[in-house]
Amino acid sequence: MxxxxxxxxxxxxxxxxxxxxxGQYPTESFPVLSAGxxxxxxxxxxxxxxxxxxxxxxxxxxxxxxxxxxxQPVVDIHCVTRWSKFDTxxxxxxxxxxxxxxxxxxxxxxxxxxxxxxxxxxxxxxxGGRAWLVHSFDGYPLSPDHGGPARLLxxxxxxxxxxxxxxxxxxxxxxxxxxxxxxxxxxxGDPWREQRYWNDA
Amino acid sequence: xSAPKTGRSPSGGWWRARLTSRDGQTTTxxxxxxxxxxxxxxxxxxxxxxxxxxxxxYQAVRSYSLAAPAAGxxxxxxxxxxxxxxxxxxxxDVLPIGAEAEVKGPLGGWFVWTPETRGxxxxxxxxxxxxxxxxxxxxxxxxxxxxxxxxxxxxxxAPGELWYAKELADPTGTEDLRVLYTRxxxxxxERPAHRLAPDDLExxxxxxxxxxxxxxxxxxVEHAAALLQSRGHPPGSIRTERFG
Numbered sequence: 001m002x003x004x005x006x007x008x009x010x011x012x013x014x015x016x017x018x019x020x021x022x023g024q025y026p027t028e029s030f031p032v033l034s035a036g037x038x039x040x041x042x043x044x045x046x047x048x049x050x051x052x053x054x055x056x057x058x059x060x061x062x063x064x065x066x067x068x069x070x071x072q073p074v075v076d077i078h079c080v081t082r083w084s085k086f087d088t089x090x091x092x093x094x095x096x097x098x099x100x101x102x103x104x105x106x107x108x109x110x111x112x113x114x115x116x117x118x119x120x121x122x123x124x125x126x127x128g129g130r131a132w133l134v135h136s137f138d139g140y141p142l143s144p145d146h147g148g149p150a151r152l153l154x155x156x157x158x159x160x161x162x163x164x165x166x167x168x169x170x171x172x173x174x175x176x177x178x179x180x181x182x183x184x185x186x187x188x189g190d191p192w193r194e195q196r197y198w199n200d201a
Numbered sequence: 202x203s204a205p206k207t208g209r210s211p212s213g214g215w216w217r218a219r220l221t222s223r224d225g226q227t228t229t230x231x232x233x234x235x236x237x238x239x240x241x242x243x244x245x246x247x248x249x250x251x252x253x254x255x256x257x258x259y260q261a262v263r264s265y266s267l268a269a270p271a272a273g274x275x276x277x278x279x280x281x282x283x284x285x286x287x288x289x290x291x292x293x294d295v296l297p298i299g300a301e302a303e304v305k306g307p308l309g310g311w312f313v314w315t316p317e318t319r320g321x322x323x324x325x326x327x328x329x330x331x332x333x334x335x336x337x338x339x340x341x342x343x344x345x346x347x348x349x350x351x352x353x354x355x356x357x358x359a360p361g362e363l364w365y366a367k368e369l370a371d372p373t374g375t376e377d378l379r380v381l382y383t384r385x386x387x388x389x390x391e392r393p394a395h396r397l398a399p400d401d402l403e404x405x406x407x408x409x410x411x412x413x414x415x416x417x418x419x420x421x422v423e424h425a426a427a428l429l430q431s432r433g434h435p436p437g438s439i440r441t442e443r444f445g
Binding site: 081082115179200 | 214264311
């Protein structure tokens with residue numbers, strides 16, 4: 001096989017392999033990606049609703065959400081467009097707390113956003129202390145372009161799963177592919193297995 | 202050994218891509234054309250991943266927009282050199298003509314437009330954000346879909362930063378083409394240099410059915426998308442793609 005990319009040496013650090021999923025590069029900046037205009041959602045009309053597969057639902061206003069136990073996760077995040085950002089600092093409510101608001105035995109959950117965006121994940125991936133509804137980044141209120149006033153944070157999956165401007169979770173017994181999952185992206189999205197696109201294993 | 206079947210992605214989804222030409226667009230932007238045996242085609246607005254491999258096996262991958270509609274096994278990319286970039290300076294200045302990289306794609310099923318999509322079309326580009334929009338404009342020109350109004354607004358900092366300058370000046374086009382300068386206007390330009398403003402969109406398609414595509418750096422996209430909404434375009438009619 002002929003040598004590919006003659007003269008390419010690369011400048012990426014080879015020493016970050018343990019923290020950097022395959023095909024990613026580290027960035028200090030915080031790129032913004034979204035499919036449409038940034039919605040501006042005021043907190044005084046904001047609410048978050050969890051709905052079970054039987055239609056049972058539970059909602060929180062902004063103040064009620066802020067009164068729930070708060071956590072401060074520090075996590076690495078990985079975007080399917082190949083940037084990774086280490087040690088990002090957030091504040092928010094564990095999805096364990098919110099998911100406990102309804103009784104469910106569904107295997108899947110769809111996150112729904114104020115702009116109509118959706119994304120799907122197995123229920124097991126938003127419980128067990130691995131996912132949050134976050135409202136602060138680096139000690140400041142989350143800005144609208146980064147999904148403020150509140151977004152999901154599911155750091156062990158590609159970042160499109162961490163829905164911006166999220167307004168609720170809907171538990172489902174059938175897996176329902178969301179916005180990007182219908183537009184060519186992988187149904188699950190594990191960065192460590194490089195599950196980027198439909199045809200990836 | 203038999204040749205790979207056309208349209209079937211090779212193992213791992215990576216196609217070998219041989220650089221066949223490179224042309225300057227701006228001081229830091231280049232048009233690169235690759236031959237990709239087996240390339241299945243793509244839709245205007247889609248992108249692909251380019252993978253480079255160093256001698257020690259180290260690999261780096263970045264996404265680049267396709268600048269032209271599908272044309273057999275040739276793909277055209279618009280690559281802007283990123284300051285301190287790892288991949289773009291190599292692609293733009295080092296990779297020899299005739300040498301190979303690998304590509305994966307086509308990718309992206311949202312920021313796309315095909316000539317079958319009817320209705321007014323409004324394309325708004327910041328800098329090299331024009332690249333995927335150029336694929337849409339070229340596809341429209343090739344299809345001869347001239348009934349529906351179409352406009353391309355290009356915002357650039359200075360005259361030397363306009364991509365596809367010759368093609369956009371083509372008087373045979375039936376599109377409304379507008380170039381806006383934000384920092385330095387060319388001699389004779391009546392509009393003083395400033396960022397995209399409501400006046401700059403006057404007379405362009407404004408009906409709620411208009412399909413809007415906005416591509417550019419984040420600050421530009423935020424500004425342009427807000428402006429489009431203020432002139433009545435519903436959020437759901439505005440598709441965005443950002444970089445940087």
